[in-house]
Amino acid sequence: xxxxxxxxxxxxxxxxxxxxxxxxxxxxxxxxxxxxxxxxxxxxxxxxxxxxxxxxxxxxxxxxxxxxxxxxxxxxxxxxxxxxxxxxxxxxxxxxxxxxxxxxxxxxxxxxxxxxxxxxxxxxxxxxxxxxxxxxxxxxxxxxxxxxxxxxxxxxxxxxxxxxxxxxxxxxxxxxxxxxxxxxxxxxxxxxxxxxxxxxxxxxxxxxxxxxxxxxxxxxxxxxxxxxxxxxxxxxxxxxxxxxxxxxxxxxxx
Numbered sequence: 001x002x003x004x005x006x007x008x009x010x011x012x013x014x015x016x017x018x019x020x021x022x023x024x025x026x027x028x029x030x031x032x033x034x035x036x037x038x039x040x041x042x043x044x045x046x047x048x049x050x051x052x053x054x055x056x057x058x059x060x061x062x063x064x065x066x067x068x069x070x071x072x073x074x075x076x077x078x079x080x081x082x083x084x085x086x087x088x089x090x091x092x093x094x095x096x097x098x099x100x101x102x103x104x105x106x107x108x109x110x111x112x113x114x115x116x117x118x119x120x121x122x123x124x125x126x127x128x129x130x131x132x133x134x135x136x137x138x139x140x141x142x143x144x145x146x147x148x149x150x151x152x153x154x155x156x157x158x159x160x161x162x163x164x165x166x167x168x169x170x171x172x173x174x175x176x177x178x179x180x181x182x183x184x185x186x187x188x189x190x191x192x193x194x195x196x197x198x199x200x201x202x203x204x205x206x207x208x209x210x211x212x213x214x215x216x217x218x219x220x221x222x223x224x225x226x227x228x229x230x231x232x233x234x235x236x237x238x239x240x241x242x243x244x245x246x247x248x249x250x251x252x253x254x
Contacts, residue, residue, distance in 0.1 A: 006064050011126035012051035013232075018127055018135030018221070020229035024236040025123040031240040032115045035247045038104075041111035044243070048118040065121060072117045076110040129153045134221040143216040150217060155197060162193045 013021060028044075035041050052061045083106055124132065129150055136146045166189045177185065 006067055008061060008064060008121075008126050010061055012054065012122060013126070015226075015228065016232060017223055017225050017229045018131045019139055019223065020225070020233050021123045021127065022132070022135050022139060024233050025119055027233075027236045027240045028119045028123075029116045031243050032119060033112055034244060035112070035115075036108065037247050037250050038108055038111055040243060040247050040250065041108065041115050044115045045111065045118055048115070048122050051122055065118070068121060069114060069117060072113060073110070076106075076113060079106055079109065131221060133217065134219050134223075137217070137219055138223055147215055147217050155201065158200070159193055159197045162196060163189060166193060 032041070032044060035044070049062065049065070052065055083102055127135065133146050133150050136149075137143055167186070170185055170189060
């Protein structure tokens with residue numbers, strides 16, 4: 001959830017109940033992580049992109065979507081690089097440790113991560129932290145865990161703002177430095193921001209306790225379950241096992 005240029009301006013499922021969207025996302029993500037055929041994973045990815053193409057701002061929203069996938073794929077890039085470096089000496093074509101099987105597994109892993117991330121971006125991220133927290137508490141998720149999620153989300157942006165201002169100030173005032181000295185300066189900036197965040201968290205925590213905060217945030221949203229919520233959740237519940245069965249049939253007879 002970004003608060004900058006990568007923030008989604010349009011919610012494809014604006015009128016749906018947050019509880020429905022959370023449950024639907026859980027169903028779809030679980031089935032995405034169990035699919036073993038790359039073609040089905042690719043079809044799911046294409047299907048999740050379609051809601052972003054609707055409307056006048058579809059192109060801009062799609063661009064934000066792909067920019068958000070860059071950090072997601074950093075882990076998969078490390079996996080592919082390790083396979084390329086370590087798999088050069090494999091000489092067992094067709095065996096369990098062959099390059100074909102290794103790269104096939106890496107491709108499936110990459111598609112799973114991207115498909116799960118896309119489902120999350122379509123159904124969960126546009127909710128915002130407030131509606132998501134209220135929906136989780138209404139679904140009986142432990143209130144302390146939800147409060148920790150909200151406070152962590154808030155402090156990520158507090159730290160980001162502190163680091164951004166410090167780096168900008170340092171770049172405007174620093175003298176000529178070597179590359180090593182520049183990296184030392186960045187290390188000091190990050191360490192300082194982390195210490196400030198910890199001290200600020202302790203201070204705010206003490207203030208909240210003195211004011212009677214028990215670790216539970218109140219529910220501030222009125223929830224109204226509609227027919228469209230039932231239809232969406234029912235469609236996801238039916239779609240999830242259907243994709244699983246299709247995947248198994250494709251592997252057996254494909």
